[in-house]
Ligand SMILES: Nc1ncnc2c1ncn2[C@@H]1O[C@H](COP(=O)(O)OP(=O)(O)OP(=O)(O)O)[C@@H](O)[C@H]1O
């Protein structure tokens with residue numbers, strides 16, 4: 001058999017990653033932080049929105065809903081708008097009742113049920129506009145609520161952000177958190193992004209009737225991951241029914257539940273320490 005017919009399975013090409021490109025257009029923001037996770041549904045949007053409200057007690061804060069396919073942040077912040085204003089050729093971020101401004105694909109689609117079927121290039125353009133064509137003005141913090149996981153989508157967004165202070169990794173508390181945290185840490189390391197810390201979400205449930213704590217998803221996986229991989233542990237948020245019910249009503253649980261407020265204020269405090277130790 002001629003050797004030309006022999007098929008050799010080549011290893012897949014190494015992904016091309018590197019530090020995000022620098023931009024000159026995005027200089028008024030003191031801290032840009034990505035909120036990400038090793039997988040979907042662990043509470044990135046919940047953490048982004050409530051952390052933003054906590055930070056906004058003392059700072060000027062904006063949220064970029066970088067999850068183009070599942071833009072949840074406006075709803076969680078109680079805004080239901082289907083357009084954005086443009087001033088001097090710049091998009092005006094949408095203000096909310098919580099001293100946090102937000103920009104999201106949700107403002108640009110006709111209804112919540114619309115599926116956004118965009119190829120990479122268009123999604124890329126949308127994120128770029130959220131960063132560069134939105135009049136963020138002077139900001140202390142921009143939080144980016146990242147798309148789920150560590151795949152292509154998250155990589156594209158991460159590479160577009162011009163200046164990043166680092167990432168916050170959200171995990172749930174079970175043993176699998178170790179694996180999920182490791183994936184997210186590897187992602188950050190490949191992009192040369194600092195891991196500002198791990199947040200453990202859905203960490204124990206305090207029974208409203210008897211006050212006993214029930215560890216539905218176990219407890220401590222996030223803290224153990226932080227210890228094991230040598231990154232800061234920022235804090236934990238318990239499972240609180242208000243997070244779901246208030247979220248559905250467009251009220252961040254921070255504004256409705258003492259336990260949630262306390263959890264996020266602790267996370268904010270630890271985040272400030274982590275930023276100072278850069
Ligand atoms: N601490 C909590 N207590 C109770 N419910 C929670 C908590 N955190 C998140 N949830 C609920 O879990 C679900 C998923 O949360 P969220 O949408 O924030 O996750 P996500 O990581 O942003 O998801 P996706 O990957 O789809 O973007 C939501 O219904 C939310 O209300």
Ligand SMILES: [Mg+2]
Pocket residue numbers: 044045046067070072145
């Ligand atoms: Mg989300």
